[in-house]
Amino acid sequence: MSAVLRARHLGKRYKQRWALSDCTFEVPAGHVTGLVGPNGAGKSTLLNLAAGMLTPTSGTIEVCGGVPGDGPAQLAKVGFVAQDTPVYASLTVADHLRLGARLNPGWDDALARRRIERLGLDPDQRAGRLSGGQRAQLALTLGIAKRPELLILDEPVAALDPLARREFLQDLMEAVAEHGLSVILSSHLVADLERVCDHLVVLVASQVRLAGALDELLATHHRLSGPRRDVATLPADQEVISASHTDRQTTLVVRTEAPILDPAWTVSGLTLEDLVLAYLARPAGAGSAGRPALTVLR
Numbered sequence: 007m008s009a010v011l012r013a014r015h016l017g018k019r020y021k022q023r024w025a026l027s028d029c030t031f032e033v034p035a036g037h038v039t040g041l042v043g044p045n046g047a048g049k050s051t052l053l054n055l056a057a058g059m060l061t062p063t064s065g066t067i068e069v070c071g072g073v074p075g076d077g078p079a080q081l082a083k084v085g086f087v088a089q090d091t092p093v094y095a096s097l098t099v100a101d102h103l104r105l106g107a108r109l110n111p112g113w114d115d116a117l118a119r120r121r122i123e124r125l126g127l128d129p130d131q132r133a134g135r136l137s138g139g140q141r142a143q144l145a146l147t148l149g150i151a152k153r154p155e156l157l158i159l160d161e162p163v164a165a166l167d168p169l170a171r172r173e174f175l176q177d178l179m180e181a182v183a184e185h186g187l188s189v190i191l192s193s194h195l196v197a198d199l200e201r202v203c204d205h206l207v208v209l210v211a212s213q214v215r216l217a218g219a220l221d222e223l224l225a226t227h228h229r230l231s232g233p234r235r236d237v238a239t240l241p242a243d244q245e246v247i248s249a250s251h252t253d254r255q256t257t258l259v260v261r262t263e264a265p266i267l268d269p270a271w272t273v274s275g276l277t278l279e280d281l282v283l284a285y286l287a288r289p290a291g292a293g294s295a296g297r298p299a300l301t302v303l304r
């Protein structure tokens with residue numbers, strides 16, 4: 007797999023607090039990778055490190071084969087739209103496009119103009135007077151028209167209405183298909199991620215808990231339900247991600263490469279949302295030895 011991002015034992019500390027700790031993972035080139043995790047998990051910190059806005063406290067991060075933020079050539083390869091979609095309040099929409107053209111060697115002016123027109127943004131409007139969603143659309147337009155190798159988007163669709171969200175995600179997928187763009191986007195909207203992502207990184211409490219191709223992750227995670235059972239009796243190759251029990255029944259989410267042959271279980275697949283929620287609820291340091299990560303007693 008050719009990787010657009012490689013992190014090795016990556017960590018970032020703000021004063022005494024580690025916002026990101028010992029993260030080792032890769033993001034493949036030419037795909038859309040979703041980054042999910044609860045508030046404060048470290049997603050923005052990770053994306054800012056990838057964009058070169060922050061430097062690591064420990065470990066390394068390589069993006070598009072270089073060090074993030076390391077000179078004009080590296081900056082040209084990476085587009086970054088930060089969480090608050092910053093724009094210059096006193097500049098007009100048209101000024102932003104002119105600035106984009108001036109600053110970015112690969113600038114696609116026709117694309118930028120087409121998007122602005124389609125969105126109905128007035129080129130003469132000052133960006134400070136745009137609505138939150140319009141501002142986000144302007145920032146996203148700049149990110150796409152820059153034609154980077156990697157586009158990093160921190161909660162890009164949070165401010166958009168449902169139709170605008172769908173259209174934007176469609177634009178993204180087209181750019182990936184036509185130009186081989188790689189995208190990393192964080193979002194709390196799992197349904198959106200399900201529509202556009204083919205890779206997933208789950209970050210919880212400053213650590214990467216899960217990373218991989220979505221279809222592989224969905225194929226190796228299963229929901230098992232059956233008569234109440236002590237999870238310690240499961241085969242060693244079935245990693246228990248979550249467990250809940252009633253007096254009579256046990257329901258588990260397990261990860262395994264092997265088929266589940268025990269006839270006592272009813273086996274079903276997971277949605278992306280089920281998968282993400284199982285990991286979000288999993289406590290830090292939960293082992294891989296078939297121990298229950300989340301035990302809910304009813």
Ligand SMILES: Nc1ncnc2c1ncn2[C@@H]1O[C@H](COP(=O)(O)OP(=O)(O)OP(=O)(O)O)[C@@H](O)[C@H]1O
Binds near residue numbers: 025043052
């Ligand atoms: N500049 C900073 N100084 C000190 N602590 C920070 C700073 N930025 C973030 N943090 C802390 O680092 C941790 C991770 O924050 P981060 O913004 O990366 O999380 P996030 O996953 O993006 O959260 P959200 O989903 O709420 O946007 C949090 O505990 C946060 O309080």
